[in-house]
Amino acid sequence: MKELTLKSTIKVAEFSELTDQERKLIEEAKASTYKSYAPYSHFYVGAAILLKNGVIVPGCNQENAAFPSGLCAERSAIFAAGAQYPDQPIMMLAIAERNEKGEFLEEPASPCGSCRQVIIETETRFKQPVRILLYGTKFTYVMDGIKELMPLSFTEF
Numbered sequence: 119m120k121e122l123t124l125k126s127t128i129k130v131a132e133f134s135e136l137t138d139q140e141r142k143l144i145e146e147a148k149a150s151t152y153k154s155y156a157p158y159s160h161f162y163v164g165a166a167i168l169l170k171n172g173v174i175v176p177g178c179n180q181e182n183a184a185f186p187s188g189l190c191a192e193r194s195a196i197f198a199a200g201a202q203y204p205d206q207p208i209m210m211l212a213i214a215e216r217n218e219k220g221e222f223l224e225e226p227a228s229p230c231g232s233c234r235q236v237i238i239e240t241e242t243r244f245k246q247p248v249r250i251l252l253y254g255t256k257f258t259y260v261m262d263g264i265k266e267l268m269p270l271s272f273t274e275f
């Protein structure tokens with residue numbers, strides 16, 4: 119039997135190493151955490167999307183007593199962007215989280231599987247990768263496309 123080894127490349131950046139545009143998008147994602155509705159998990163997630171036309175679309179997690187009815191920050195932003203600017207490619211997505219104490223996480227958290235699947239669909243739809251910034255106070259993970267987090271992904275046939 120052969121073995122297949124899959125490789126991901128994720129840059130680990132200090133905040134000062136990011137571009138002005140990347141830092142701005144992260145600041146928007148951080149601000150969005152304060153609009154989060156997370157009375158159950160107390161995990162406040164914010165996202166911000168940069169569209170090709172320069173518009174930034176924010177999102178944050180929205181929980182519900184019927185848990186599956188809630189939605190993650192990433193998807194709330196992507197779907198809001200799709201509803202308002204259906205023809206605009208998504209260039210970049212930043213994500214930030216605060217814990218139950220209200221503190222930003224030191225190390226970045228990653229999108230859940232459902233959000234990864236939606237990001238893949240977005241990349242397929244616009245035929246280009248989405249630059250992803252996962253913010254942490256110690257460092258930010260930077261990757262050019264969700265494929266780095268989801269190899270062998272399911273896409274359209």
Ligand SMILES: [Zn+2]
Nearest residue numbers: 190229230233
């Ligand atoms: Zn998610």
